[in-house]
Every structure is written in C-alpha cells, then in structure tokens.
C-alpha cells in the first residue's frame with residue numbers, strides 16, 4: 535500500500551507539491567500523470583524518503599518508516615556503475631537489497647531482456663538498455679512496492695510494450711503495489727488500473743483507467759482528454 539496525506543513540498547518560490555492525498559491499494563498500478571513541472575518527481579522523491587516534506591505524511595506498506603528492502607524504485611534516470619558489467623551491477627544490487635536467491639540477478643536480466651548484454655559494461659549500453667538495467671535493479675528483489683518515475687524514458691515501442699507486460703504481471707499475479715509516473719496518458723492508460731492527474735502540485739482528478747473513453751479512441755484522442763483536463767481553465771496553455 536502507498537498512501538500520502540496532505541503531502542506538501544515548498545521551495546522558496548515554488549510550491550512543488552500542494553496537499554497531495556493519494557492511495558494505491560495492494561496489487562494496483564497507479565498511473566501518476568502530469569505535465570512537465572507538475573510535481574510528480576518531487577512527490578515521488580518524498581514517497582521514497584529522498585526529499586523531506588514541508589508538511590503532510592507518507593506511508594508505505596502501512597508504515598511511516600517502511601522496510602526499504604521491500605521497496606523497489608527507479609528515479610532520476612537509471613544509474614549504474616559504468617565500468618562494471620550488467621551482471622556485476624545486478625549482483626551488487628542483489629547484495630545491497632539482501633536478496634538471498636543467487637539466481638536473482640540472472641532472473642532480473644532475463645525479465646528485462648538483458649541476457650544478451652550480461653557481459654557488456656553498463657557504460658556502453660544504449661539509452662534504452664540502460665533504462666532496462668535500471669528497471670531490472672528496481673524489480674530484482676521482488677519488492678512489494680514499486681515506484682517508477684518515467685520508466686518508459688528511452689525505451690523503444692517493443693520495450694514499452696514489454697514494460698507494460700512486466701508491470702501488469704507483477705501487480706496482478708504477484709500483488710506488487712505500483713506507482714508509475716508519466717506525462718503520456720496513452721501509455722499510462724494501457725498499463726494502469728487507476729490514474730491520478732496532478733497539476734501545479736495538486737490532485738486535479740482521479741479515475742479508474744477502465745472509465746477512460748473506449749477503443750473508438752486512439753492515442754491522440756486520449757491526449758486530448760488529458761490536455762483538456764489540464765488546460766480547461768487555462769485555454770492559452772493548450773496552444
């Protein structure tokens with residue numbers, strides 16, 4: 535479970551997150567949407583204890599101070615030790631996460647389609663494969679809560695589709711609670727069970743993905759829905 539209550543982060547001139555209350559149920563995929571600068575990354579950093587809230591609360595797994603070994607995340611892009619191989623990077627993550635299964639690194643590489651690149655130095659990977667490595671590190675220890683900031687960045691269409699399948703499998707078969715941010719509604723709509731849209735740090739609307747306009751609707755129509763919601767009271771912003 536992921537819960538926030540009246541979560542707020544103020545910087546000197548900006549209120550990045552403003553009274554954000556949300557709840558992600560176990561086994562649910564929550565798509566966290568907003569335009570650039572809406573406050574997604576700041577909220578995610580607070581969820582993960584990387585940024586201290588100005589006010590409000592965060593609870594993961596029902597606790598103020600969760601067992602971090604049960605949490606997986608990808609934020610601020612995918613970081614890896616560039617001089618080490620994919621496998622070595624995954625093995626370090628396995629040990630840091632205290633994952634006892636010695637097969638976990640290979641399993642995560644396989645899950646993210648990285649087996650052919652296992653012996654490549656991470657610094658020589660393409661952008662998309664570097665992102666796959668970041669995702670492999672996030673899921674390697676089979677976390678109960680998974681928090682991903684823009685995980686589709688750099689992935690090609692096949693990678694995006696694979697990621698969708700992986701997230702849905704983790705949530706719906708293994709009960710992982712997932713929050714995934716994006717600014718592309720069409721992508722999130724195919725993955726998430728529930729969608730929340732934030733604007734200027736505030737929750738604008740939340741709805742079940744199943745309530746989105748149905749399949750007569752192509753990706754551009756979905757983006758229109760998104761932009762209308764976000765710019766309804768600011769017509770000039772739609773231009």
Ligand SMILES: Nc1ncnc2c1ncn2[C@@H]1O[C@H](COP(=O)(O)OP(=O)(O)OP(=O)(O)O)[C@@H](O)[C@H]1O
Pocket residue numbers: 545546548549550568569570571572573574575576577717
């Ligand atoms: N350390 C900081 N100091 C001052 N302002 C900040 C800081 N971090 C974020 N902000 C501001 O807070 C607001 C929200 O930024 P944030 O990065 O959370 O948005 P976002 O929705 O993740 O955007 P994007 O989709 O572009 O990644 C922005 O106006 C940003 O400039």
